[in-house]
Amino acid sequence: MSQQVPIAEGLFTWPSPNPALLGSRCQQCGIATFPAAQSCMACSSQDVVVEELPSRGTLWTWTVQQFMPKSPYHSNESPETFKPYGVGYLELPGGVRVEGRLTESDPEKITIGMEMDVVFDTWRTEDNGDEVISFFFKPVDVNETGA
Amino acid sequence: MDVAIVGIGIHPFGRTPSRSGLQQGAYAAREALKDAGIEWADIQFAFGGSASSGNADALGNELGLTGLPFINVANGCATGGSSLMSAYAAIKSGEHDLGMVVGFDKHARGAFNANPADLGLGNWYGEVGLMLTTQFFAMKIQKYMHDYGISNETLALVAEKAFTNGALNPNAWRREPVSAEQVAESMMVNDPLTKFMFCAPGEGGVALVVCRADKAKQYCERPVYLKSAVLKSRRYGSFEVFAPSQALQQVDGPTVDASRAAFEMAGVGPKDIDVAQLQDTESGAEIMHMAENGFCEHGEQEQLIASGATRIGGSFPVNTDGGCLANGEPIGASGLRQVYENVLQLRGQAGEHQVPGDPKLGYTHVYGAPGISAVTILQR
Numbered sequence: 001m002s003q004q005v006p007i008a009e010g011l012f013t014w015p016s017p018n019p020a021l022l023g024s025r026c027q028q029c030g031i032a033t034f035p036a037a038q039s040c041m042a043c044s045s046q047d048v049v050v051e052e053l054p055s056r057g058t059l060w061t062w063t064v065q066q067f068m069p070k071s072p073y074h075s076n077e078s079p080e081t082f083k084p085y086g087v088g089y090l091e092l093p094g095g096v097r098v099e100g101r102l103t104e105s106d107p108e109k110i111t112i113g114m115e116m117d118v119v120f121d122t123w124r125t126e127d128n129g130d131e132v133i134s135f136f137f138k139p140v141d142v143n144e145t146g147a
Numbered sequence: 148m149d150v151a152i153v154g155i156g157i158h159p160f161g162r163t164p165s166r167s168g169l170q171q172g173a174y175a176a177r178e179a180l181k182d183a184g185i186e187w188a189d190i191q192f193a194f195g196g197s198a199s200s201g202n203a204d205a206l207g208n209e210l211g212l213t214g215l216p217f218i219n220v221a222n223g224c225a226t227g228g229s230s231l232m233s234a235y236a237a238i239k240s241g242e243h244d245l246g247m248v249v250g251f252d253k254h255a256r257g258a259f260n261a262n263p264a265d266l267g268l269g270n271w272y273g274e275v276g277l278m279l280t281t282q283f284f285a286m287k288i289q290k291y292m293h294d295y296g297i298s299n300e301t302l303a304l305v306a307e308k309a310f311t312n313g314a315l316n317p318n319a320w321r322r323e324p325v326s327a328e329q330v331a332e333s334m335m336v337n338d339p340l341t342k343f344m345f346c347a348p349g350e351g352g353v354a355l356v357v358c359r360a361d362k363a364k365q366y367c368e369r370p371v372y373l374k375s376a377v378l379k380s381r382r383y384g385s386f387e388v389f390a391p392s393q394a395l396q397q398v399d400g401p402t403v404d405a406s407r408a409a410f411e412m413a414g415v416g417p418k419d420i421d422v423a424q425l426q427d428t429e430s431g432a433e434i435m436h437m438a439e440n441g442f443c444e445h446g447e448q449e450q451l452i453a454s455g456a457t458r459i460g461g462s463f464p465v466n467t468d469g470g471c472l473a474n475g476e477p478i479g480a481s482g483l484r485q486v487y488e489n490v491l492q493l494r495g496q497a498g499e500h501q502v503p504g505d506p507k508l509g510y511t512h513v514y515g516a517p518g519i520s521a522v523t524i525l526q527r
Contacts, residue, residue, distance in 0.1 A: 023392070066334070069276050072260070087277060112290065
């Protein structure tokens with residue numbers, strides 16, 4: 001029977017009704033990093049704890065990947081079906097700037113400073129039918145924030 | 148003890164189907180030995196590297212097995228700079244008098260595909276399509292253009308200059324001028340960077356013969372002195388390639404750190420430099436590296452480049468041999484190509500791409516994954 005599996009263990013809470021990215025925070029200097037690490041790359045302390053990162057942030061910078069990457073890229077696409085995708089760093093307040101794929105790929109619709117949510121969705125389907133889940137950054141619906 | 152460069156050799160960059168990467172390295176080594184008027188057997192030690200053409204030490208099979216200590220260096224795009232820095236230290240320490248630094252490579256077509264595990268990253272990072280250096284360069288210049296008002300036209304002008312200079316350099320890969328319009332209109336690769344704004348992995352080899360400064364005149368009428376050779380890696384908070392996350396507070400990158408240390412070591416400042424070779428993996432990199440290396444303020448590049456200041460006849464010539472954009476990037480050889488070019492410039496032997504005015508001080512800078520930078524300052 002097919003199931004939903006996270007693309008990597010420990011990257012985000014899954015399964016969960018409210019999934020979140022998992023970072024680690026240094027208890028000595030206070031900096032956070034993603035994915036969670038066993039030591040702090042700022043001060044080298046090993047006194048770190050895993051924490052859930054905020055789910056909304058602002059886009060710090062971005063690009064659009066216009067050509068299909070070589071391996072280790074692993075999707076269900078072929079060169080014929082490949083679609084360009086946005087990539088960016090989302091600044092999560094109080095946390096860290098996390099790199100991820102954007103759900104938007106039209107350069108005209110992406111701007112530095114725009115608000116985005118961390119969302120979780122199927123990345124690819126394995127031969128055995130398993131759905132591999134990953135995280136994406138999705139522009140906040142203007143109507144939703146305006147309400 | 149100061150260090151001098153007394154012999155230089157290059158194998159033309161580009162595509163050479165008839166020679167392996169190693170053979171291109173051997174070709175460059177023989178040229179450098181000839182330039183210094185010495186034999187391979189005279190070389191007391193060597194540092195060398197290649198990213199995809201095997202161990203540089205295998206050059207012994209081509210040049211002769213003399214028993215010398217030959218150390219293989221692997222440090223990404225800073226491999227050549229790291230080899231040179233190591234040779235510099237070996238001579239400065241008094242351990243050796245005469246050595247060789249060599250780098251070569253032969254890469255397959257297309258963008259590099261790095262392995263996440265080699266950089267301590269999870270496989271997921273590559274699987275979802277984030278393991279690409281091109282994305283980093285695009286995101287860095289995107290942010291920079293937003294913050295400092297650099298235009299798309301300036302990106303195109305940098306590439307146009309590179310191909311103009313490459314056309315003057317017999318050892319360059321790309322020898323046809325390309326207009327700024329053609330650059331801007333070529334295929335978008337990673338917004339805002341188009342195909343002609345990126346260098347491509349390529350082939351080539353470079354070798355340098357280095358020796359104690361007080362013996363330099365034995366080998367060379369016009370030795371060039373290595374006033375500084377510095378390698379730095381990233382500190383926490385610098386914005387770097389292959390980083391699943393970045394710090395909220397940004398600090399200066401390894402280029403800034405290496406540049407400051409190199410100027411201090413040489414006892415000169417940015418205004419003293421007559422010609423510079425700056426890492427131009429893509430157009431945006433050359434622009435940002437002008438400021439990161441201390442040659443201008445952030446944002447001043449827009450006006451400097453429009454005015455032609457960075458052209459061969461300008462007030463601050465940059466990438467006079469066409470840079471990575473016109474030469475391609477054979478990783479092991481690329482940083483040493485910059486040094487080769489500056490030695491030519493300081494000897495006054497750069498031919499059609501010679502900077503006028505008898506340049507005295509040359510500067511080289513490389514930057515590479517996952518956040519390392521090497522700088523040299525050369526003086527004739």
